Amino acid sequence: MESGAERADRSTADGGTADGGTADGGTADGGTADGGTADGGTADGRARALAVVLDAAVGEQAVDPYRLDGALADLGVTGGAAAGAAERLYRLRRDQLRLRRREHELTALFSSARELAEERDADALLARLVERAHDMMDSDVTYLSEFDAASLTLRVRKTAGSVSPRFQRLVVPPGRGLASLVVETRAAQWVTRYEDDSAGWHEDSLSEAVAAEGLVSLLGVPLLSDEDVLGVLFVGTRDEHAFTPEQVALLSALANHASVVLQTAQRLQRLQRSQEEARDALERLREHLVERDRANAVHQQLIRSVLEDSDFSPIAEKLAEALDRAVAVVDEYGEVIVTAGRALSADELRRAPVAEAVRASHDSGRCVLVEDGGDIGAVAALTTGSYYFGAVLLGTGGFPLSSVDLRTIERGAQVGTLLAMQRQAVSDAEHRRQGELLADLLDGSPDRRRDAVRRAKRLRVPVQDLDTLVLFAVPGEHRPQATRTLLGPLHSRALVGEYGGHVAVALSSRQPGVTVQRLHDQLRAALSVPVLSVSAAASGDLPTAVVTAQRTVRLLQALGAGDLAARAEDYHPYAAVFEPDPAALTAYLDTMVGPVRRYDAEHGTDLLATLRAFVRNQSSPTRTGRELGFHTNTILQRIERLTRLLGEGWRDDELFFRLSLAVRLDEIAERLRRL
Known part of the structure; x- marks a missing residue:
């Protein structure tokens, strides 16, 4: 095909002008002087030539260079002018295509920005961004990996075009793969042929996943947030491809949008967690206030009830009502004083875990939960200092005991301790009165004895019936407890007190259900130490009986007796002969x-x-x-x-x-x- 410049050269050699005119006024395309043409140089021909020129500049399809040269020649542009015009047309076309592509990219970015403003579902936004990057980059596979700053791993979160389930669940270990290189450099990284790259960051599992997708070329750009890397956006092709700066810039712009999505999602998650934590804290505070108010109300009721009734029953009843479980109060010997709610079995009270929990509560002064305690779930000792008065035992219930519930039980135990101390003070005063009265009756002074008899009458103690004297030899630290233990079964028809280093009891041998052997056994069980008991017949003469009993005790101790209930009459001849040493x-x-x-x-x-x-x-x-x-x-x-x-x-x-x-x-x- 002859070019326009060749035709121009040929017409000049034939006598035509440089612009296509002939010597006689004709035109180079065969036109006559009156405007006619011999080969189509009509107005329609020029219009077609002009259309070709416009297509070369702004058309959808590229125009063949030979066709463009012909169209320029038809318009009378030949030679160097035609070459310059063609270059300008090609430049105009390139600018036009670039502007169109830029318009398309900006439109896509504007759409993405609008979605960022309207959509709140992070997963949906990331999926759309990945799909948009997939379309705009004309890639085979596009995927977004999220970076975990704690483990330094990258996990594939969204994909487009992927066919391998393994690739869609891919996790990149720290320091491996192209993704880790992007994170470390905080800049875009690409490879033209993945398998030929020798950067040293290959890893078998990653190479196998890339091979499963058939990817050859990869481009990755970071998702940045200030100083942090949130992830990496990748595009890949299954044919070898050299990525242009424009593609890197476009993918980076989309990555910026993705980073906004991840930042927003993370902030929303943090905000949601904060809201949930605040809601939980408010709920816990509300529950704590309710429990505290209930505990305060129970404590006030306990104090008022005890002050009014001076009994352990209100303690058990109020705790059982407040905590919805059985409650029992036991004394220092493990005997049940009072119960409320479902009765607790005596066998349960003697279980080893319960006894161990009572000891722990005694040592710590706190309520102790019981594991493997059967029907008993918690205990709180009635204790102050080294004194132990018993315990509050609580059965198992339908809900776990909170810290406020435990404090409520401890308050109940404290009130019980105050009541026990009050009773102990009254009992100690009674013990002192009885002890002083018994000491005066045992003393040989007639004046003191007469005064003691008068005081005994006022206390309704029948002195004339006290025909037996019993001495109990126990260690000094156990004597107060021994005195309290003996008062229980003897009631008010006997006198109990300490005398001459022993615990002395003056009683009536006719008192039903009371024998020296039974008192000895009860005292030994309560003290858990050997007890030497010696009884002597008073026969209306308590001072003589106490001398006889004391001699017998000393004799038996000298003979090595430690745990024995004996009668002084059986050893009287020997005690009378010896003052035992x-x-x-x-x-x-x-x-x-x-x-x-x-x-x-x-x-x-x-x-x-x-x-x-x-x-x-x-x-x-x-x-x-x-x-x-x-x-x-x-x-x-x-x-x-x-x-x-x-x-x-x-x-x-x-x-x-x-x-x-x-x-x-x-x-x-x-x-x-x-x-």
Whole structure:
């Protein structure tokens, strides 16, 4: 095809002018002087040529250069002028296309901005942004990865064009992949061929995911917020592609919009969490105020009820009503004082976890929850300092006990402690009065005794019926508790108090249900220590009875008795002879009986049994042999052996009396040691 410049050169050589005119006034396209043309140089031809020129400048499709040269030639533009005009037309077309593309991009960005202002669903916004980037960048796969600043990982959140489920759930480890490079540099990064890149950030799982999508070229731009990176927006193609600066700029603009979405979503989440936390805090405060008001009301009711009734019943009833569970109050011995609500089993009160919780509450002064306590869920000890008065026990309920509920229980226990202390003060005063009265009755002074009898009448204590005196030998620290324990079963028909280092009880032997052995057993169980009890018949003479009982106690203690309920009458002959001193009594028994004991231990004999039988049978060998089942000659042989051990005069009256007394005391001591 001949170009316009070639035609212009040819027409000039034939005599035409440079602008296409001929020498005789014709035109280069065959037109005549009157405007006609030989090859279509009509007005329609020029219009078609002009349309081609306009298409070359602003048309939708590109115009073939040869066709443009022909159109310019038809319009009379040839040679260098045609080349310059064609260049300007191509430049105009490029500018026009760039402006159109820019208009399209701006329209898309404006649409995205409008969606940012109108839409509140972050997921929907991110999905639209990814789809818009996918369309505008004409990519095969577009995806957005969100950055977790805590774990330094990137997780794919939205995709467009992806066909691999594995890629859609991809998590990029810290420092690996093109995405981590974008985060570290805070700048756009791209690769023309992903597999050929040797930057050192490849990772097997990432390469496998990229290969599953068939991606070749990748471009990623960061989603920035001040100094933070929120994520990375990626586009990828399955054919090799070189990304232009315009594409990088466009994707960065969309990434900025995505960062706004993520920032807004994060702020909304923080705001929502703050609102929820504030709502929860307000609800907890409201519940706390309700519980506090209820606790205050219960505490006031407890104080008022106790002041009015001086009884533990209001404590149990108010706590049971307020906390909707069974309540029991027990004393220091574990005996139930009062219950409210469903009755708690006595077996439950003795469970090991309950006892351990009571000890913990006693030590801490706080309410303690019970695990594996059966029907009992919480305990609070009635305690002050080292004093323990009992405990408040609460059953399990339909709701867990809050901190305010625990404080309510502790307040109830405090009120119970005040009531117990009040009762203790009254009881201690009563104990002191009884102790003083008993001490005056036991004293030998006639004046003090007469005054004590008058005071006893005022207290309605029948002194004339007090025909038995009992002394209880217990450690000093246990005597106050022993006194309180004995007052329980004795009521007002006996006197209890401390006297001469012991706990003394003056009572009537005719009082129903009361025996010395039962009092001894109750006291031992309450104190959990050995108790030595000695009773003496008063016969209207309490001072004499107390002297007899004291001597017997000292004798039994010297003989090693520790836990025994004894009658003074059984030991009266020995107590009357001795003013026992443990060291002196031990030396006496060793002098008199010790040689026989040592001989038996060395030779495996039982001469001591023969000696005891000989003493019991008034020095008669015949009766001794009959008791032991031996022949009289055998007994006589043993008596000769005893003579060698005890000396020739051991059967003389005076010495035999002392020996007999020692033998009987030694036998009593041995029997006491076996108890």
